[in-house]
Amino acid sequence: MPASTMQPNLDQLAGLTGVRAGALLRWQATGWPDRRAEQWRFTRLSRVEKMDLRPAEMAAKQPAAVAASLPDNAVILSFSNGVLDMAGLAALPGGVTASLLSDNDAALAALAELVPAAHPISNLSLAAMTTGLHLDIAGTVEVPIILVFTGDDNGVSAHPVISVRLAHGASAVMAEWHQSSVGLSAPLMGIVVGDKGRLDYAKVQQESSASAHLAATGLKLGEGSVFEGFQISAGGQLARLETHIVLSGENADCTLSAIYLGRDKQHHDITTNMNHAKGHCLSNQIIRGVLDDSARGVFQGKVHVAPDAQKTDGQQMSRALLLSRKAEADAKPELEIYADDVLCAHGATVGELDDTQLFYLTSRGIDRKTARSMLITAFLDDAIDSITHPALADMLRPVSTAWMNATPNAGDL
């Protein structure tokens, strides 16, 4: 066993069975991602490896309040140190059925298949699962379901494992709100949207500045289904939001846009793997990043089009804005196309604020900080404007506004 697999300390996990036992074996075989692995080239986990962590076993004694603009009518499911407060399940709206993955190895197996078996962090989270929640959704559920993740113990790692299954024709609105102080937050999500279903989805990563956030999400979209997702990565010292999408039925429509906002020595990684397995599907990804100080941003986006996935429309555009000379952005867009009748485009740019635009604004009496913030907002709005669900848009916008207002010095670019 490589030494690195000693952390997080998994001694407490003796006696696992089924899917989790298999995951533990795989984790013990691989340990933390290989330094030479191409998928982890831009995101090194040495800082996480050095943390002395153990998987959380209990929620914080004092549940943390989350100061967020959550939708008024939302149902909140609270996770503390990765452990679900079961009381919240009682408030779930009609059409939503909750069960525990610890009692349902078949559902856990189905979830595990949505992410690559060789993905170390997913295996770790399956093995060290702090809570396993399964939500079955049928019919039209308009009440937003918000998963709120808090936590107070920087000596633990949180491994909430959540699977969501939307039945044929079902629709729902969901969000993840991460704002914890655990050492490592490693949520594993598996979402299946049935044929003709629709899911509006948002994720906000606002962990404390000492935390690491390593998320893996698997997403499978059925025929004629719609997924509209948006992610903001703004917190943590190191964050990777990794999503594996399979468009498994024709005419599926997937939007997965993201913004990352980095300052100090933060590291944000947005990784997506968009698989067009069937034809006539649409995928669209708008990625915007703003980096100040010595922050680093990474976007890895792969679009894979299977041989018979004709009439695929796959779009991906990543732009990063550097506010400081020490900030750095890396983009690795990849197209792998095996069908011949497709419309695919990708692009990646890294730039700075435009001096001429800044001068124009300041020449009107607008102070430099406000002028910069107006230009950054305009840059981010490109992506944020793609959110069509009003309650989710109202929840997400204040996150980027707060980030901008908190800029202590306005960068040197």
Place this chain on the structure above:
Amino acid sequence: MAPLLEIRDLHASVGDTPILKGINLTINAGEIHAIMGPNGSGKSTMSYVLAGREGYEVTGGDILMNGVSMLEMEADERARAGMFLAFQYPVELPGVGGMSFLRAAVNARRIEAGEDEVDQLEFVKLVRAKATHLGINDDMLKRAVNVGFSGGEKKRYEILQMALLEPVLSVLDETDSGLDVDALKIVSDGVNLLRDPQRSMLVITHYQRLLNHIVPDYVHILAGGKIRRSGGKELAFEVEESGYAGIDDAA
């Protein structure tokens, strides 16, 4: 009382290249001065130096507004003190809504003056009223700043900003460039509406044509980074007939 604008032996460089080589100019309240000059004479540099653009370095002399040196002031501070530059090439700001831009500019000025921020509804009314005079419709006001505007529309939008900001000193940098006769008239009428005994303007232009519409009190010929000649409005006609060649030679 100090003149509204006093430029004293102003030297300025862009990079290592000296462009302005000793400009002296005094503008009193209520006066309109025109600066004419051939391409490369330093006209646009002068407008940027006055407005405080980064990269335009003053290497000597001084610029005083109402007796106060502006050299240590950033562009936004100068603007709030009453300076306005109408750009030769107004800048497109994709994603920055026109109305919020105008409001931010007006509020910046008002906050500096210790006034309340503008009421949103009142402001919309005010903008519409002033925009109508300039042939700017609601559709243009709703768009992002200067995005999708024609050359003439951009120039009119500059004058709208000037009308809203009510500057003490307006510098119009080649406001006539790219305008057809009709647009020139709309823009000039807009500028003339702002003539006021308390306000002054510096009109920078290559051609005499604009000065038929915005009639200056004084005309200065800039060439090789210095003012070579000054006179009344008749000087503009002289230049129009004989060109700048003789003036350059005189230098």
